[in-house]
Amino acid sequence: MIGTIFEIREFSLFDGPGIRTTVFLKGCPLRCLWCHNPEGIREEPELLVNPHLCRKCGKCRAVCPSGERKESGERVPFRGTSCNACGRCVQACPVRIRRICGERIDDDALVKRLVRHRSFFEAEGGGVTFSGGEPLLQAQWVALCAQRLRAEGISTAVETSGYASQKDYRQVISAVDLVIQDIKHPDSAIHKRWTGRSNEPILRNLAILKESNIPFIIRIPLIPGVNDSAEDLSAAASLLRGSDKLLRVELLPFHAGGRAKRSLLSTPSIPDTPESKAFWECHAPTSHDAAAIAPLTQPQTEELLRPFKSLAIPCRVA
Amino acid sequence: MTPKLERLRDWTWLQKDSAERIDVDWSGLPLQSESSRCKRAAICLAAILQAESEHPFIHPDERIVLTRHVRNLPKRYSDEEMAELRKTAYFHEMGVVFNLSPNYGATLAAGLDARREEVLSRRETALREGDSEGIEFLDAVLSGIDAVCSLAEAYRLKALEEGRGDIAETLAQVPRKPARTFLEALQFLRILHFSLWCEGTYHNGIGRFDQFIWPYLKADLESGRLGRDEALELLEEFFLSFNRDTGLYIGVQQGDNGQSMMLGGVDREGNDAVNPLTYMALEACCEVKLIDPKINLRISAQSPIALLEKATQLTRLGLGFPQYANDDVVIPGLVRLGYDLADARDYTVAACWEFIIPGRGMDIPNIDAVCFPAVVNTVLHSREGQNAKSFEVFLELVHREIRSQADLIAQKLQRVDMLPCPFTSLLCDGRIEKARDAAQGNRYNNFGVHGTGIAPAVDSLAALQKTVFQEHSVTLAEMAAVCDTNFQGRDDLLAEVKYDSPRLGIRDSETENGVLGTKEIAKRLIAWFAESWEGRVNCRGGIWRCGTGSAMYYVRHPNEIPASPDGRLKGEPFPANYAPSLGYPVQGPLSVIDAFTAPDLTRVVNGGPLTIELHDSVFREPESITKVAQMVRYFAKRGGHQLQINTINRDQLLDAQRHPEKWRHLIVRVWGWSGYFVELDRPYQDQIIKRAEMTFPA
Numbered sequence A: 001m002i003g004t005i006f007e008i009r010e011f012s013l014f015d016g017p018g019i020r021t022t023v024f025l026k027g028c029p030l031r032c033l034w035c036h037n038p039e040g041i042r043e044e045p046e047l048l049v050n051p052h053l054c055r056k057c058g059k060c061r062a063v064c065p066s067g068e069r070k071e072s073g074e075r076v077p078f079r080g081t082s083c084n085a086c087g088r089c090v091q092a093c094p095v096r097i098r099r100i101c102g103e104r105i106d107d108d109a110l111v112k113r114l115v116r117h118r119s120f121f122e123a124e125g126g127g128v129t130f131s132g133g134e135p136l137l138q139a140q141w142v143a144l145c146a147q148r149l150r151a152e153g154i155s156t157a158v159e160t161s162g163y164a165s166q167k168d169y170r171q172v173i174s175a176v177d178l179v180i181q182d183i184k185h186p187d188s189a190i191h192k193r194w195t196g197r198s199n200e201p202i203l204r205n206l207a208i209l210k211e212s213n214i215p216f217i218i219r220i221p222l223i224p225g226v227n228d229s230a231e232d233l234s235a236a237a238s239l240l241r242g243s244d245k246l247l248r249v250e251l252l253p254f255h256a257g258g259r260a261k262r263s264l265l266s267t268p269s270i271p272d273t274p275e276s277k278a279f280w281e282c283h284a285p286t287s288h289d290a291a292a293i294a295p296l297t298q299p300q301t302e303e304l305l306r307p308f309k310s311l312a313i314p315c316r317v318a
Numbered sequence B: 001m002t003p004k005l006e007r008l009r010d011w012t013w014l015q016k017d018s019a020e021r022i023d024v025d026w027s028g029l030p031l032q033s034e035s036s037r038c039k040r041a042a043i044c045l046a047a048i049l050q051a052e053s054e055h056p057f058i059h060p061d062e063r064i065v066l067t068r069h070v071r072n073l074p075k076r077y078s079d080e081e082m083a084e085l086r087k088t089a090y091f092h093e094m095g096v097v098f099n100l101s102p103n104y105g106a107t108l109a110a111g112l113d114a115r116r117e118e119v120l121s122r123r124e125t126a127l128r129e130g131d132s133e134g135i136e137f138l139d140a141v142l143s144g145i146d147a148v149c150s151l152a153e154a155y156r157l158k159a160l161e162e163g164r165g166d167i168a169e170t171l172a173q174v175p176r177k178p179a180r181t182f183l184e185a186l187q188f189l190r191i192l193h194f195s196l197w198c199e200g201t202y203h204n205g206i207g208r209f210d211q212f213i214w215p216y217l218k219a220d221l222e223s224g225r226l227g228r229d230e231a232l233e234l235l236e237e238f239f240l241s242f243n244r245d246t247g248l249y250i251g252v253q254q255g256d257n258g259q260s261m262m263l264g265g266v267d268r269e270g271n272d273a274v275n276p277l278t279y280m281a282l283e284a285c286c287e288v289k290l291i292d293p294k295i296n297l298r299i300s301a302q303s304p305i306a307l308l309e310k311a312t313q314l315t316r317l318g319l320g321f322p323q324y325a326n327d328d329v330v331i332p333g334l335v336r337l338g339y340d341l342a343d344a345r346d347y348t349v350a351a352c353w354e355f356i357i358p359g360r361g362m363d364i365p366n367i368d369a370v371c372f373p374a375v376v377n378t379v380l381h382s383r384e385g386q387n388a389k390s391f392e393v394f395l396e397l398v399h400r401e402i403r404s405q406a407d408l409i410a411q412k413l414q415r416v417d418m419l420p421c422p423f424t425s426l427l428c429d430g431r432i433e434k435a436r437d438a439a440q441g442n443r444y445n446n447f448g449v450h451g452t453g454i455a456p457a458v459d460s461l462a463a464l465q466k467t468v469f470q471e472h473s474v475t476l477a478e479m480a481a482v483c484d485t486n487f488q489g490r491d492d493l494l495a496e497v498k499y500d501s502p503r504l505g506i507r508d509s510e511t512e513n514g515v516l517g518t519k520e521i522a523k524r525l526i527a528w529f530a531e532s533w534e535g536r537v538n539c540r541g542g543i544w545r546c547g548t549g550s551a552m553y554y555v556r557h558p559n560e561i562p563a564s565p566d567g568r569l570k571g572e573p574f575p576a577n578y579a580p581s582l583g584y585p586v587q588g589p590l591s592v593i594d595a596f597t598a599p600d601l602t603r604v605v606n607g608g609p610l611t612i613e614l615h616d617s618v619f620r621e622p623e624s625i626t627k628v629a630q631m632v633r634y635f636a637k638r639g640g641h642q643l644q645i646n647t648i649n650r651d652q653l654l655d656a657q658r659h660p661e662k663w664r665h666l667i668v669r670v671w672g673w674s675g676y677f678v679e680l681d682r683p684y685q686d687q688i689i690k691r692a693e694m695t696f697p698a
């Protein structure tokens, strides 16, 4: 069975216990404006170009079979207008600033690549984490790979937004040893405004997770002005009441890294709407501001954690 | 750190480059007329220690004293004389003894009075035997002992004058009588270490500090003479003392001073020898946060995670140490080379990473280097090489060339000499008994040869295999020409070898269908390198041993050969030591460890660490400490010999280049040692920035 991934990263320290290998699955039903992995949103493989190092040699244009070259005009570096990610221009580029993001791979080949580090996992712990994109968009495949890894003695985890059908959700969580799930916003309308989708399936799946016997971690990406008020965090905390298997809540401070990556994509996976423009205006006017966001102070951190601590939920700011 | 220590640390920092030191005019010393090498050494040591004892200096916050006041050591030989000497034999580096790890422990336990008795009685024998050479040497040792004792006495009187009865009391005991307490042992060690530098011996290792000092600390703690906190404070003060005179020490770059300390490991009988001082020393370094002493830690597959976590705390600070050595590989490796098992178990490192035996090694572990990319280059440019019909044939020529490099080096170094170090010899086992200077040899007189650019050489061979022998897209002669013209006009080929061909630790290939994988090529290169030195005896009666270190050659060698078939353009640096080529996206440290531990590393125990750079964001969560510690243990389990993990942040380095004044304290690992980034020459800085581009984020 074939799945589509866009990266395998072998030294993940923050996606579960031990040193893990994280597999990033391509495709996501949500459109969070702050998305950190915009190259993971589309389901199909796509061409990425890093324009900063382009030598303007035109070799990419010369080999492109895509018929509509004229329309791309003199735009350099060139991207075929009806690009199907065939990859010819990647090989032709002398500085290799072009790459195809997204690889179709069958479960056999994936498992073979992942068992390479089994000796480490066996000796020191760790395992494989499926992330994305949204791994549950390829639920059957993820469940299959996770089962096969389990049979190889490798522990697995999934990192998900929780946005999936009940059936898909149940299938995947029962195949892994740990679930890491997001809560982006407790309120459905606001959730829809920032992510493009309502949070109803997410909350329903969270309830399933709480009832299951699977250990889990909840992550809340802190987006200033969107979900970091005491009220929003309290609402999120109360969703987690009565979760025996909840290991901890992690609040992830905002960084604007996703903004910088957007220029790599041919067409933005999140269209520039007045709303998205306004979002970036106030969060990171230029991609360089990504680094300039001040770290949280101790009192700020305490403030953010208070709603969770008051319910005796283990929590921390990452 | 306590406020007192904070003050001492600030002072140490200023003292390092202090302008208040004096230059002494040594022209009056009766050197020209003195033909005996030993006597010259003795005259010089006595003169500098005499000059020092005229200016004893005690900082109000310190309890362990001795600070250099005189900037310049007397020159035993004028430049002209030295040039004459160099005509008679090869003198390595400065021509004096360096890169050794003395046996401090024995003298701390005996005291210099007892050592003097020993020398005197040996002198009687020499006198009876009419051994004039022996007498000359022993007299020089005695002169050194006297000079050291007078210096200590001058400090004692100064302490009394300044109302520092505590210091005076310590100095009333050591160095003449045996150390009885932790404080006395540290003060004694300070005196001896200080005196070695004054004798002109350099790259003075500290050796297995936690082994020979622990008994003193243990006794203090058990008797209640000393509390743990006070002990830690003393230890930190002692560590600070290594940093105050470093501006005066000899080295290729500032910071390259060889003050390496080895912690952990097993004892001479093979029992686990990690003790509370091992942990305390790691903790002290975490607080002191300066470049000396440079910490090494012996580990094994069985090391407890708690020890590795403590060491990782140090890694997290970005000091560029500890450097790890794996007992499971190093000990059998040394035994294989003919070392006694008990000595092998007692190993430490010389200045950087070369494994030597404290008190018994008088090796020259960095006498020369083989540049692997140059070997490939030579074969590629030879008529025979260009006629190779298969990759195996080409490789066989590489094998031959590695051997001829060894022949060349061995032939060149037929007469090796060094100037004596009588006082240093006192601290080397058996030298008094033999009545001969350590410069004339000791138990181990081995020569070590570095191997630069092993990974780029593997990558070049893999690129040739792919382009020439598999794909036939270029011939060997064409590739040679392309390298000579720095890939000009061959962007296509450059991109192909740079980005599509296999690379060790970066894009490893497996051996399949007769095509050799990267790890297999690396295995062979290392085995051939080891083989090329096996069975050779050097001119000082020792053996030759090779390693994976690069020393400063990684910056020198790349300018000596044209571009390489793996797409490294002329002048682009090699990685330091044993590490993947620079400038490529790496999969992750586990892949790097897997690739670089594939060869049999017991055969390259001249040392040279696998170097892994981590981005400082790796440590943003507390559990990262455990995870990185697990990675270290995995390295040991995989059979790695030596490991260096650096924590760096490229943006910081770039900013430090632009605003050195803001970053005076920024510490980086250079090759086998840590230094202050802003004090390095530009090519070294640039290479580190290039390495930083390859850091592993988490």
Ligand code: SF4
Residues within 6 Å of the ligand: A047, A063, A064, A065, A066, A078, A079, A080, A082, A083, A084, A085, A086, A087, A088, A089, A090
């Ligand atoms: S990947 Fe796209 S742009 Fe590149 S050659 Fe193929 S169609 Fe053209």
Ligand code: SF4
Residues within 6 Å of the ligand: A053, A054, A055, A056, A057, A058, A059, A060, A061, A076, A077, A078, A092, A093, A094, A095, A096, A097, A098
């Ligand atoms: S081939 Fe590469 S360098 Fe040349 S124009 Fe295209 S993107 Fe730029």
